[in-house]
Amino acid sequence: MTERAETTTCPAATFDDLLALRPDVVRCPYSAYAAQRDSEPVTHNEQLGAWVVTRHEDVLDVLRDATRFSNRMASGPSSVSSIAQQILQNDEIPERTRRQAARRIELSKSRVLLFSDPPLHKRQRSLVNAAFTPRRVAELDGAVKELTNQLIDNFASDGPTDIVAAFSMPIPMTVIATLLGVPPSHMATFKDWSNAFTRGVGALSHDIDAIIEIFDQVDAFYDYFTEELDHRREHPVDDLLSDLLAARLDGEAPLTLPELLQMLVQFLVAGNETTTNLLTSAVWTLAKDPQLQNTLRQDPSKLTNFLDEVLRLEPPVQGIWRVAVDDVEIGGTHVPADGLIYLVTGSANRDPEVYTQPDDLDLDESRPRHLTFGRGEHSCLGMNLAKMESKAALTVLLERCHDIALADPGQDVTFHRSFVLHGIESLPLTMSTTSD
Numbered sequence: 001m002t003e004r005a006e007t008t009t010c011p012a013a014t015f016d017d018l019l020a021l022r023p024d025v026v027r028c029p030y031s032a033y034a035a036q037r038d039s040e041p042v043t044h045n046e047q048l049g050a051w052v053v054t055r056h057e058d059v060l061d062v063l064r065d066a067t068r069f070s071n072r073m074a075s076g077p078s079s080v081s082s083i084a085q086q087i088l089q090n091d092e093i094p095e096r097t098r099r100q101a102a103r104r105i106e107l108s109k110s111r112v113l114l115f116s117d118p119p120l121h122k123r124q125r126s127l128v129n130a131a132f133t134p135r136r137v138a139e140l141d142g143a144v145k146e147l148t149n150q151l152i153d154n155f156a157s158d159g160p161t162d163i164v165a166a167f168s169m170p171i172p173m174t175v176i177a178t179l180l181g182v183p184p185s186h187m188a189t190f191k192d193w194s195n196a197f198t199r200g201v202g203a204l205s206h207d208i209d210a211i212i213e214i215f216d217q218v219d220a221f222y223d224y225f226t227e228e229l230d231h232r233r234e235h236p237v238d239d240l241l242s243d244l245l246a247a248r249l250d251g252e253a254p255l256t257l258p259e260l261l262q263m264l265v266q267f268l269v270a271g272n273e274t275t276t277n278l279l280t281s282a283v284w285t286l287a288k289d290p291q292l293q294n295t296l297r298q299d300p301s302k303l304t305n306f307l308d309e310v311l312r313l314e315p316p317v318q319g320i321w322r323v324a325v326d327d328v329e330i331g332g333t334h335v336p337a338d339g340l341i342y343l344v345t346g347s348a349n350r351d352p353e354v355y356t357q358p359d360d361l362d363l364d365e366s367r368p369r370h371l372t373f374g375r376g377e378h379s380c381l382g383m384n385l386a387k388m389e390s391k392a393a394l395t396v397l398l399e400r401c402h403d404i405a406l407a408d409p410g411q412d413v414t415f416h417r418s419f420v421l422h423g424i425e426s427l428p429l430t431m432s433t434t435s436d
C-alpha cells in the first residue's frame with residue numbers, strides 16, 4: 001500500500017533558507033535537500049561552517065568510519081556548550097550563570113558516548129550496553145500501554161486535544177524518567193531540564209535571557225543526579241543508575257561521576273524530544289489519512305513498517321555531525337582535516353538512488369533501512385526503546401481513538417525552530433474515543 005507523503009507540498013527553497021529557519025522550509029525541508037543532492041551532494045556551506053553531505057551512499061560511508069571521522073563536535077557548531085565559553089568571557093552576564101557555564105565546560109571535558117571516539121567510545125558503549133538491556137526495555141511495554149490508556153482517558157471530551165501535550169510528550173518523558181528512577185512528583189521539573197538541554201540545538205543564535213534560564217536548569221539537573229548517584233552507591237536497587245554505577249569491564253576503572261552525568265544527559269535529551277517528535281509525526285500522518293488509520297487498525301502487524309516509514313520520511317533528527325580527522329575525500333570531494341561535516345540523514349532517507357518512489361509512504365515493501373538512528377559504532381543506543389514505546393502507544397491509540405482528524409485542516413502546523421531536531425510544536429486533533 002502506498003500513500004503520498006508531504007513532499008509534494010514542500011516549498012522550492014535552498015539549504016540557506018532552512019538554516020535561516022524559514023518556517024515553511026523547517027516544516028518541509030525535503031525539496032531544499034533534493035535540490036542540493038542533485039547539484040552539490042558534498043559542498044561547503046559558509047553560513048554553517050560545515051561540509052554538507054546529502055547523498056545516501058556518502059552519508060553511510062562516513063557513518064561507518066568512526067576512525068577517520070570524529071564525534072568530538074557531535075552537537076554541531078553552535079551548541080549551548082560552545083556558548084558557555086562565550087559566557088565565561090562576558091562580564092555583563094551574572095556571576096552565577098558564569099559559574100554554571102564553567103561547571104558545564106568542566107563536565108563536557110570528559111567525552112562520553114555521542115562525543116567520544118574509539119577506543120574510549122567502545123569501552124563506554126560496552127559498559128552502557130550491559131546496563132541498558134533488552135530485558136529492561138521489554139519490561140516497559142506494559143507500563144507504556146497502561147500510561148497511554150490513562151492519557152487517553154484525559155483527552156478533551158468537548159473539543160480538540162493537543163496531541164503533543166496530551167500524548168507524545170508525556171509518554172517518552174515518563175519512560176525515561178522511570179528508567180532513571182525519577183519519581184512522578186518530579187516529572188514537571190524533569191521535562192524542564194530536558195527542554196533546557198535541547199533548546200540550544202539546531203539554531204545558529206541564542207538570546208541571553210534564554211541562556212541564563214538554560215544554565216539554571218542544567219545546573220539543577222547535575223545537582224539532582226549527583227545526589228541520586230551518591231545515594232545509589234550506598235543503597236543500590238534494581239535500576240539503570242545502580243547498574244551504571246556497578247558496570248565494570250575486566251580490569252578497568254568504573255565510570256567516573258562526570259562520565260555518568262554526561263551519560264544521563266544524553267539519555268534525557270536523546271530519549272525525550274526525539275521520541276516525542278516521532279509520535280507526533282506518526283499521529284499527524286494518520287490524522288491526514290483516514291484510510292491509513294483503518295488499514296493499521298485492521299492489520300496492526302503493519303505498524304512496525306509504518307513507524308519505520310515515518311522515521312524515514314520525517315526523521316526527528318535530520319542530520320548528524322562529524323569532524324574529518326585528516327584530509328579525506330567524500331563522494332569525490334576533498335574535505336580538509338578538522339573540517340566539520342553535517343550528514344543530512346533527512347536527505348539520504350529520500351535518495352532516489354536507494355528508495356523507489358522515495359517520497360511515498362510504503363507499508364508493504366521492505367524498504368532499505370533508513371539512517372534515522374545513524375549507523376555504525378554510534379548508532380542509537382535507544383533505538384529499540386524508541387520503537388517499543390511508539391509501537392505500544394500507537395497500538396492503544398488506534399484501538400481506542402477513531403476518526404482521528406486535524407481540528408483545523410486549513411491551519412499550518414508549526415514546527416520547532418531548528419534545522420536539526422524536527423518536530424511539531426502543537427497539534428490540535430479531533431477524534432472519537434472509546435472507553436478502555
Ligand code: HEM
Nearest residue numbers: 113114267270271274275278372373374378380381382386
Ligand atoms: C525516535 C527516537 C530517536 C532517534 C531518531 C534517535 C537518533 C539518534 C541518532 C541519529 C544517533 C546517532 C548519533 C551519531 O551517530 O553521532 C543516536 C545516538 C544515541 N541515542 Fe538516540 N535516538 C532516538 C531515541 C533515543 C532514546 C529513546 C534514547 C534513550 C536512551 C537514545 C539514546 C541515544 C544515545 C545515548 C546515543 C549515543 C550513542 C553513541 O554515540 O554510542 N536515543 N540517536
